[in-house]
Amino acid sequence: MSRTTTAIRAGVLLGVIGVAAGAFVYFDQETPPPAPVAGATRQNALPESVNDGYTFERLDNPPRTVVRDSRTVVAATMTDGARTVVITGPSRTFREPKATTADVTTNAWVRLAPQAWKQGDESADWLRPWLTKAMSDKSPDVLAVAMEYLDGAAEQKNAEGVRFRGDASFGPVASTGAGRLERSDFYDYLGVPWTFADGTRTKPDSKHYGAVDCSGFVRLVYGYRMEYPLLGTNTRGPGLPRRAYAIAAFGPGVTPVPNTGQRSTAYDALQPGDLVFFEVEGGADELDHAGIYLGADSDGRHRFMSSRERINGPTLGDVGGTSLLDDGGMYSRGFRAARRI
Numbered sequence: 513m514s515r516t517t518t519a520i521r522a523g524v525l526l527g528v529i530g531v532a533a534g535a536f537v538y539f540d541q542e543t544p545p546p547a548p549v550a551g552a553t554r555q556n557a558l559p560e561s562v563n564d565g566y567t568f569e570r571l572d573n574p575p576r577t578v579v580r581d582s583r584t585v586v587a588a589t590m591t592d593g594a595r596t597v598v599i600t601g602p603s604r605t606f607r608e609p610k611a612t613t614a615d616v617t618t619n620a621w622v623r624l625a626p627q628a629w630k631q632g633d634e635s636a637d638w639l640r641p642w643l644t645k646a647m648s649d650k651s652p653d654v655l656a657v658a659m660e661y662l663d664g665a666a667e668q669k670n671a672e673g674v675r676f677r678g679d680a681s682f683g684p685v686a687s688t689g690a691g692r693l694e695r696s697d698f699y700d701y702l703g704v705p706w707t708f709a710d711g712t713r714t715k716p717d718s719k720h721y722g723a724v725d726c727s728g729f730v731r732l733v734y735g736y737r738m739e740y741p742l743l744g745t746n747t748r749g750p751g752l753p754r755r756a757y758a759i760a761a762f763g764p765g766v767t768p769v770p771n772t773g774q775r776s777t778a779y780d781a782l783q784p785g786d787l788v789f790f791e792v793e794g795g796a797d798e799l800d801h802a803g804i805y806l807g808a809d810s811d812g813r814h815r816f817m818s819s820r821e822r823i824n825g826p827t828l829g830d831v832g833g834t835s836l837l838d839d840g841g842m843y844s845r846g847f848r849a850a851r852r853i
Contacts, residue, residue: 566581574852577633586600587599593628594852595629597623599621603618604619611829620784654738654785657737661679681825683724684723698731701721703718729826740853760799773848779814782805783805787804803817804816805837
């Protein structure tokens with residue numbers, strides 16, 4: 513059953529761009545100076561390049577490199593051990609009016625570098641060509657791609673006729689002796705078989721077509737759409753495992769918020785695009801929910817996106833529990849860890 517009417521999405525960010533009220537809205541406006549980096553300790557500032565005017569500054573907690581332009585404005589942040597890069601770009605506002613009155617306005621654009629960052633990569637051959645291209649790239653980034661699966665999002669098919677974006681549901685949930693089983697992965701949404709790098713081949717379940725559970729949503733956005741390597745199992749390897757607990761425990765990247773088994777309030781350690789993990793079912797002592805951190809919303813709260821059963825699909829809204837890390841709600845109480853891939 514369709515969740516709502518179809519939204520219309522524009523393809524570029526020029527002026528004010530809108531999508532149907534049930535989904536989201538972008539605004540392109542003058543980019544304000546970024547806020548100071550929270551919880552950071554400044555280390556040595558590296559020499560300025562005579563070619564492009566960039567300066568590279570090392571910070572810790574976690575170890576990372578901040579790129580500043582000739583105006584000393586933060587242009588990008590790269591974390592040691594992670595491929596996700598936060599780039600300062602045109603400001604956008606993400607909304608889901610049917611599910612929350614809050615919105616998220618951000619000038620953070622989250623993209624994937626060709627390899628995990630390490631100290632000293634400011635001199636690597638790949639960096640400046642990639643960074644120059646990424647700084648001017650206005651195609652959908654991680655956050656914009658995630659919004660393409662909200663209630664009412666417009667459908668689009670590729671040349672092979674596979675619907676790769678559009679309103680996603682959560683999918684059926686089965687009960688087993690071991691508890692609830694959520695089985696909608698990215699290939700179920702696509703409706704195509706998939707062969708993983710280790711040779712594992714899977715077939716979609718027709719009952720789950722157009723659906724992604726919480727970790728399936730993460731894999732759809734970061735894996736299928738942004739081309740981050742994916743695993744077909746819950747094992748350690750060069751890619752994203754299948755389930756939330758496995759991504760959190762031994763997925764790729766770094767852990768700005770490690771899992772101590774207790775509720776975390778380390779919000780300042782997060783950056784947009786981080787994967788956030790929760791224990792919400794209770795009794796299993798296992799991380800059972802995953803989402804994508806968006807940043808501070810219009811109420812000053814830390815908001816994330818995830819695919820959920822009650823609202824039947826991906827949401828940044830407050831149906832079936834507020835999508836917040838810091839309001840004392842169900843997900844706030846269950847927030848345990850974060851990973852930057």
